[in-house]
Amino acid sequence: MADQHRSEQFFNPALEENVTFVRPAYFIIAGFIGIPYINYYFVFLFFVYILSVVGNTTVLTVIVLDHTLRGPKYVAVFSLALTDILSSTAVVPKCLDIFMFNHYYISYNECLTFMFVCFTLLAMQCFNLVAMSYDRLMAIMYPLHYQVKVTQKFMINLIVFLWLFAITVNLTIVGLITRLSFCKSVVINSYFCDHGPVYRLGCNDVSPSRVIGVLTTVIMLWVPLAFILATYCCIAYALLKLSTVQERKKAFKTCSGHLSLVTIYFLPISLVFGFGSKMHPNARIINLSLTTIIPPMLNPIIYVFQTQEIKQSFNKLVRKRRQSKIAG
Incomplete structure (x- = not known):
């Protein structure tokens, strides 16, 4: 019994102060309540979600069906497309259910599960871009040894490790809540x-949650961004060493798709985190939601149109489909 009491005191510091520990039956999600003309935004969210699912499903289908897309680069692309589908599905339908159908109440356990899923998937969006930047760095700086240094097995292991790391960090976040x-x-x-917004509602000591929140932002946003910027500095240095402008353009073209993904993901979210305190609360909520839903919609568009291999594979699959219909 004494060990159990000490354990309860460790996880619930309020007990040490003879304060009644309160775990609510539900929370109320109130983010979009009171924002003018918000129903038009929900219609926009719905169409963005449909485009995200269709686009990323197309990328997944092309990679699965075309056996030429089996390089380590496409392991990361596959993981990013899968993450985009899951993150959009985790956020948008629930938002529409909450705010369009006035289901503002969410149970305590469902809220914590919602938090874990959303933050894990948002972290994996960053980490997938890190894996892709590492792949481009090795391909350009070590072209002769690329196939030895970066194999499909290596990339799969890296993606699995990043998933496990994201899951572990976010389980810690939820555990502290x-x-x-x-x-x-x-x-x-x-x-x-x-x-x-959740941990700030706590009545007892919220400092562990505040600290882990800051550390998580650093680990899952600023460190990946710093790594990606460092890789592109190295890539730029390697490109300058190439003898002709044509070679530089050809090498840089292999990075253009990834660089576009990095820009559309990190630029908006960096602005929100950097200047969010100066924004009106409603504006911050809208901008933060856009940084969550827009990149998953744009990612497949960028990769289909800027990555030559996927574009060719997509066109080949469409031609086969048309030919089979004609033959049938």
């Missing part, structure tokens, strides 16, 4: 069970 007592408000001022 369970230590909090919610004796005041249960209204979450966000469009999903966002970590910051």
